[in-house]
Amino acid sequence: MKFLIVLACIAAASAAPLSADQAGLVRGAWDKVKHSEVEILAAVFSAYPDIQARFPKFAGKELSSIKGSADFALHATRIVSFISEVLALAGNSATAPAIETLVTELANNHKNRGVTKDQFTEFRTALTSYVSGHAPWGDNVAAAWNQAFDNVYATIFAKL
Numbered sequence: 001m002k003f004l005i006v007l008a009c010i011a012a013a014s015a016a017p018l019s020a021d022q023a024g025l026v027r028g029a030w031d032k033v034k035h036s037e038v039e040i041l042a043a044v045f046s047a048y049p050d051i052q053a054r055f056p057k058f059a060g061k062e063l064s065s066i067k068g069s070a071d072f073a074l075h076a077t078r079i080v081s082f083i084s085e086v087l088a089l090a091g092n093s094a095t096a097p098a099i100e101t102l103v104t105e106l107a108n109n110h111k112n113r114g115v116t117k118d119q120f121t122e123f124r125t126a127l128t129s130y131v132s133g134h135a136p137w138g139d140n141v142a143a144a145w146n147q148a149f150d151n152v153y154a155t156i157f158a159k160l
């Protein structure tokens with residue numbers, strides 16, 4: 001019985017909308033890195049070359065040779081802008097459906113490209129590592145950040 005209660009608590013904890021305070025903590029960390037678009041994408045590709053290999057424009061190329069290109073900057077900006085857009089809507093129950101719509105669209109686009117759950121998890125690991133190393137980071141920020149990813153990934157993984 002106790003075990004079932006613990007399981008129920010874990011399930012409940014895995015998809016709880018962010019409070020306004022949590023959203024503020026995540027935005028605070030994100031604001032410190034969001035102008036480093038190119039460095040963020042380079043960190044993801046460097047940690048996980050299988051992600052780079054999914055991009056028709058970047059597959060099979062040396063990271064150092066593509067990192068300075070306009071295509072690289074454009075894609076890095078697309079990813080970072082998407083995250084900024086979602087975070088701007090976080091922490092407010094009135095805008096939760098808008099987040100769901102954006103994230104569902106992202107999941108469907110990426111499913112069509114053959115991106116896997118493991119690769120989304122790799123992306124999360126690399127991004128979290130980058131942000132935690134470049135923004136003031138404490139247990140409260142980490143917990144809010146993880147809650148944000150748990151929520152978004154619950155939607156994405158249900159579609160993949």
Ligand code: HEM
Pocket residue numbers: 050051052054055056057075078079082083106109110113115116119120123
């Ligand atoms: C939360 C994680 C991710 C975010 C926020 C994100 C964001 C985006 C955005 C905004 C675009 C451009 C719009 C679109 O075409 O949908 C895009 C395109 C793309 N993404 Fe992602 N992505 C994520 C994870 C991944 C992962 C894990 C992979 C590969 C393993 C991947 C591969 C691609 C590819 C191949 C494109 C198309 C690039 C092109 O136009 O040539 N993405 N992504």
